[in-house]
Amino acid sequence: MEWTTKKRYLPYNKWDAETLFDLQAQADQSQFQLHYHIRPSSGLLNDPNGFSYFNGAWHVFYQQYPFGPVHGLKSWHHMKSADLVHWEDMGLTVKPDTQFDSHGAYSGSATVINDKLFLMYTGNVRDQNWVRHSYQNGAWMDQNGHIKKLARPLIEAPNHVTEHFRDPQILKHGDKYYAILGAQDKETETGKVAIFSSSDLTGKWNDLGYINFTDKDMGYMIECPNLVFVDDQPVLIFCPQGLDKKITPYENIYPNMYVAGSKFKFDAGKMTTTQAAPINLDDGFDVYATQAFNAPDGKVYAISWVGLPDVEYPTDNENWANCLSQVKELSLKNGRLIQRPVAAMGTLRQAGHLIRTAKVIDGRQVVESHAGQQYELKITIARNQNGTLHLAGTHAVDHSLQLNFNTGKDAFFEIDRSKAGQTFNKKYGMTRKICLPENQALDLDVFVDHSLAEVFINNGEHVMTLRYFADQKNDKIALTGKNSLNYYGTFWNLADM
Amino acid sequence: MEWTTKKRYLPYNKWDAETLFDLQAQADQSQFQLHYHIRPSSGLLNDPNGFSYFNGAWHVFYQQYPFGPVHGLKSWHHMKSADLVHWEDMGLTVKPDTQFDSHGAYSGSATVINDKLFLMYTGNVRDQNWVRHSYQNGAWMDQNGHIKKLARPLIEAPNHVTEHFRDPQILKHGDKYYAILGAQDKETETGKVAIFSSSDLTGKWNDLGYINFTDKDMGYMIECPNLVFVDDQPVLIFCPQGLDKKITPYENIYPNMYVAGSKFKFDAGKMTTTQAAPINLDDGFDVYATQAFNAPDGKVYAISWVGLPDVEYPTDNENWANCLSQVKELSLKNGRLIQRPVAAMGTLRQAGHLIRTAKVIDGRQVVESHAGQQYELKITIARNQNGTLHLAGTHAVDHSLQLNFNTGKDAFFEIDRSKAGQTFNKKYGMTRKICLPENQALDLDVFVDHSLAEVFINNGEHVMTLRYFADQKNDKIALTGKNSLNYYGTFWNLADM
Numbered sequence: 002m003e004w005t006t007k008k009r010y011l012p013y014n015k016w017d018a019e020t021l022f023d024l025q026a027q028a029d030q031s032q033f034q035l036h037y038h039i040r041p042s043s044g045l046l047n048d049p050n051g052f053s054y055f056n057g058a059w060h061v062f063y064q065q066y067p068f069g070p071v072h073g074l075k076s077w078h079h080m081k082s083a084d085l086v087h088w089e090d091m092g093l094t095v096k097p098d099t100q101f102d103s104h105g106a107y108s109g110s111a112t113v114i115n116d117k118l119f120l121m122y123t124g125n126v127r128d129q130n131w132v133r134h135s136y137q138n139g140a141w142m143d144q145n146g147h148i149k150k151l152a153r154p155l156i157e158a159p160n161h162v163t164e165h166f167r168d169p170q171i172l173k174h175g176d177k178y179y180a181i182l183g184a185q186d187k188e189t190e191t192g193k194v195a196i197f198s199s200s201d202l203t204g205k206w207n208d209l210g211y212i213n214f215t216d217k218d219m220g221y222m223i224e225c226p227n228l229v230f231v232d233d234q235p236v237l238i239f240c241p242q243g244l245d246k247k248i249t250p251y252e253n254i255y256p257n258m259y260v261a262g263s264k265f266k267f268d269a270g271k272m273t274t275t276q277a278a279p280i281n282l283d284d285g286f287d288v289y290a291t292q293a294f295n296a297p298d299g300k301v302y303a304i305s306w307v308g309l310p311d312v313e314y315p316t317d318n319e320n321w322a323n324c325l326s327q328v329k330e331l332s333l334k335n336g337r338l339i340q341r342p343v344a345a346m347g348t349l350r351q352a353g354h355l356i357r358t359a360k361v362i363d364g365r366q367v368v369e370s371h372a373g374q375q376y377e378l379k380i381t382i383a384r385n386q387n388g389t390l391h392l393a394g395t396h397a398v399d400h401s402l403q404l405n406f407n408t409g410k411d412a413f414f415e416i417d418r419s420k421a422g423q424t425f426n427k428k429y430g431m432t433r434k435i436c437l438p439e440n441q442a443l444d445l446d447v448f449v450d451h452s453l454a455e456v457f458i459n460n461g462e463h464v465m466t467l468r469y470f471a472d473q474k475n476d477k478i479a480l481t482g483k484n485s486l487n488y489y490g491t492f493w494n495l496a497d498m
Numbered sequence: 499m500e501w502t503t504k505k506r507y508l509p510y511n512k513w514d515a516e517t518l519f520d521l522q523a524q525a526d527q528s529q530f531q532l533h534y535h536i537r538p539s540s541g542l543l544n545d546p547n548g549f550s551y552f553n554g555a556w557h558v559f560y561q562q563y564p565f566g567p568v569h570g571l572k573s574w575h576h577m578k579s580a581d582l583v584h585w586e587d588m589g590l591t592v593k594p595d596t597q598f599d600s601h602g603a604y605s606g607s608a609t610v611i612n613d614k615l616f617l618m619y620t621g622n623v624r625d626q627n628w629v630r631h632s633y634q635n636g637a638w639m640d641q642n643g644h645i646k647k648l649a650r651p652l653i654e655a656p657n658h659v660t661e662h663f664r665d666p667q668i669l670k671h672g673d674k675y676y677a678i679l680g681a682q683d684k685e686t687e688t689g690k691v692a693i694f695s696s697s698d699l700t701g702k703w704n705d706l707g708y709i710n711f712t713d714k715d716m717g718y719m720i721e722c723p724n725l726v727f728v729d730d731q732p733v734l735i736f737c738p739q740g741l742d743k744k745i746t747p748y749e750n751i752y753p754n755m756y757v758a759g760s761k762f763k764f765d766a767g768k769m770t771t772t773q774a775a776p777i778n779l780d781d782g783f784d785v786y787a788t789q790a791f792n793a794p795d796g797k798v799y800a801i802s803w804v805g806l807p808d809v810e811y812p813t814d815n816e817n818w819a820n821c822l823s824q825v826k827e828l829s830l831k832n833g834r835l836i837q838r839p840v841a842a843m844g845t846l847r848q849a850g851h852l853i854r855t856a857k858v859i860d861g862r863q864v865v866e867s868h869a870g871q872q873y874e875l876k877i878t879i880a881r882n883q884n885g886t887l888h889l890a891g892t893h894a895v896d897h898s899l900q901l902n903f904n905t906g907k908d909a910f911f912e913i914d915r916s917k918a919g920q921t922f923n924k925k926y927g928m929t930r931k932i933c934l935p936e937n938q939a940l941d942l943d944v945f946v947d948h949s950l951a952e953v954f955i956n957n958g959e960h961v962m963t964l965r966y967f968a969d970q971k972n973d974k975i976a977l978t979g980k981n982s983l984n985y986y987g988t989f990w991n992l993a994d995m
Contacts, residue, residue: 079523
């Protein structure tokens with residue numbers, strides 16, 4: 002099937018319901034389908050949107066193109082949760098049905114105002130000449146989940162940006178509302194984070210220019226900026242496109258990064274930071290468009306798109322693509338973000354059992370002969386060890402998702418997905434590697450969900466997230482190395498969400 | 499919207515996807531929506547189909563008309579479970595897409611044959627003159643959930659039945675396959691259960707006539723016959739339509755009944771029973787089309803449509819209707835079916851707490867001030883008590899779902915839904931009542947799921963199932979009576995499935 006532009010932007014009412022049933026059933030029945038992560042009901046999922054707490058429940062929406070694994074006419078698909086782990090499908094809610102979002106209800110955010118949830122999002126519009134116009138729109142969601150859009154956009158693109166102007170995050174500070182947006186500066190064609198303010202939300206929005214958070218060139222575009230306050234310190238999470246790898250090395254096609262600072266002056270758009278360069282938020286292969294917010298319980302939560310723009314995945318053949326990460330709780334330690342699973346992830350655990358150093362048989366130490374495809378593995382590898390933790394392994398673990406480690410001198414941790422089933426996106430490398438403190442034990446908290454692995458390293462000092470597409474029969478966990486390896490930990494099968 | 503015949507039978511590919519998204523979101527967002535029962539993804543749900551254990555999981559399908567709360571062009575919607583409680587949506591699978599099921603893939607059953615699940619179902623076909631033709635079709639489902647239909651029907655209606663000939667249950671016995679079907683005899687226009695046999699499944703099916711299980715007239719039609727063996731005793735569950743109430747009293751528009759016997763001779767179609775008349779399977783308002791099967795774990799499980807033909811429900815206004823019951827484990831005691839929740843229902847329980855006799859304040863004993871809308875209440879009411887257990891009550895419990903009881907002389911248990919929110923289906927009465935043994939404590943195990951109550955009485959000797967549509971804010975549980983009432987038990991909030 003060829004995805005022409007015309008086809009990708011065909012209105013939903015020109016698609017027939019039987020096609021949609023088939024797409025939904027195909028996604029439902031996929032062997033690679035996620036079982037405790039948010040995944041598209043059909044078609045393509047990208048950015049998380051409107052992550053919030055409202056009316057006694059957590060809410061997140063995902064960008065969805067429902068008719069195939071491509072970026073077509075997008076909507077917001079609403080998910081609701083009591084605990085940030087078990088998500089309930091509330092259906093496709095914000096649809097591209099007005100003149101200000103005719104070519105997509107693109108990404109945005111949400112904030113509670115009185116007894117409603119206020120959504121602010123980018124309306125994507127193409128004119129007759131297929132020139133893009135970006136409107137920043139508003140909508141109210143009531144307690145029954147019904148959406149009422151404002152008649153007029155809140156913000157139109159100012160003269161100093163190109164048509165790349167999107168992904169508003171709405172924030173209340175003092176008695177004013179602020180919106181920060183990803184933008185491309187027209188004069189320099191560089192990526193910026195724009196900031197606007199309004200005293201009455203639906204009236205005038207004042208252009209405050211760009212946020213001053215770095216003196217470096219952030220590439221040609223910044224997407225999905227998110228400002229949160231962690232222990233009262235501002236942290237700006239964003240996705241620079243075209244960032245010079247000499248500023249901060251990265252391997253993914255586009256990185257998701259952050260800058261932590263000490264002060265943020267809203268009206269001046271000034272973030273004080275001593276950080277020399279942005280830091281990679283995730284050290285794996287597939288995280289992008291992370292959205293975070295300050296929750297009313299005093300914590301800061303983040304959720305990521307597991308997927309990247311301009312990358313093809315093996316499930317494209319099944320007409321669906323991508324998922325969201327689990328929710329991560331953010332904290333700061335020495336100016337760096339710590340990301341940890343939320344406590345309620347423990348509710349997915351089925352009866353667990355302890356694991357510990359096993360005998361080497363046929364060159365490997367078997368941790369789990371049959372781990373299944375939904376589990377959490379917490380494992381501590383002693384210092385001064387050198388080997389490989391194999392996940393999704395064949396019997397002989399000659400094929401597996403390989404987690405290589407050295408906990409001695411020149412310590413490192415590396416994920417190699419080159420032997421984990423179907424290979425994809427090879428152009429950007431099959432391994433991701435981080436350096437570790439030397440001669441220290443390595444703590445891993447690994448979550449596997451069929452075709453997704455999320456690896457939390459040393460209590461959240463690093464997270465490495467990735468998709469892989471191995472035969473679902475391959476479910477051995479084992480360790481290999483030159484010598485017998487010392488480790489201990491716990492293994493739990495995890496329930497569906 | 500007027501549901502003309504033409505509209506109800508419009509092919510799915512003539513409906514547009516946007517309409518389907520809206521219907522799905524409307525069902526998802528309903529305040530009355532079920533949270534731990536199988537419910538339609540949109541539109542109308544009716545009979546459970548193909549209840550089975552295959553490829554390491556439980557399977558059930560539901561009859562669905564996806565475009566509204568009416569009986570239109572039906573399909574099978576597939577659900578899968580590891581534990582008979584947490585069901586995963588596998589999508590719309592058996593669709594009306596051949597010349598032998600063009601007007602509906604109607605009800606049927608499933609049995610495992612080698613490494614596939616074999617489905618046998620009624621293909622509903624209307625000819626140019628809108629005359630109904632019923633074909634009994636076969637289809638294979640592989641381990642990935644993909645359906646392959648046989649090219650030709652297995653059974654065409656024999657001469658001795660009218661066009662009302664449907665709902666095949668396929669069974670293996672000895673080295674032959676048997677199918678039992680609901681039928682209307684042509685000559686007498688009475689309800690019958692037909693039986694056929696085949697030695698090779700896809701070849702010739704032999705007409706063995708009708709099952710001889712009663713000498714009484716079973717009304718004008720029998721639907722959904724199900725034969726199971728409980729402790730090796732045959733039990734025939736079925737839905738007689740037009741049954742004379744002098745044979746077995748019932749109040750619903752159509753009842754769901756059973757006959758228990760001592761022997762079943764397949765080839766003779768003869769069931770030996772000493773039971774004088776069929777017995778109501780459920781003593782509530784809304785159970786129909788129960789499907790049961792002998793599972794490989796040695797147990798017998800049943801699941802029911804909670805809904806009735808020709809009845810309107812308040813959610814019709816929200817464009818969706820009905821649900822399935824929880825799975826019930828069947829056993830026999832003194833020739834009567836005992837129905838109990840399956841053990842895994844316990845996995846839904848959140849932290850529970852004991853309840854016991856409380857002080858009368860303002861004329862009521864409060865059991866739970868705020869029970870929410872998803873809970874299990876196990877309560878034992880002492881003997882010689884006379885009063886009302888109120889569920890879904892307002893503060894003063896002047897509006898509530900009322901469970902009236904007398905555990906003294908002339909003991910009874912009665913459910914009155916006349917003051918439980920929106921009233922509906924009044925024509926068939928607002929109360930259902932059963933007699934109880936005198937001067938004995940009454941054990942109730944009550945499951946509430948927003949708009950559904952399933953009440954198991956005296957350890958499954960009776961089940962009373964009903965829908966009700968009260969304001970979701972009304973969630974008080976209290977007891978009222980002339981005097982203070984003695985009771986004890988446990989209350990658990992229940993998680994989403």
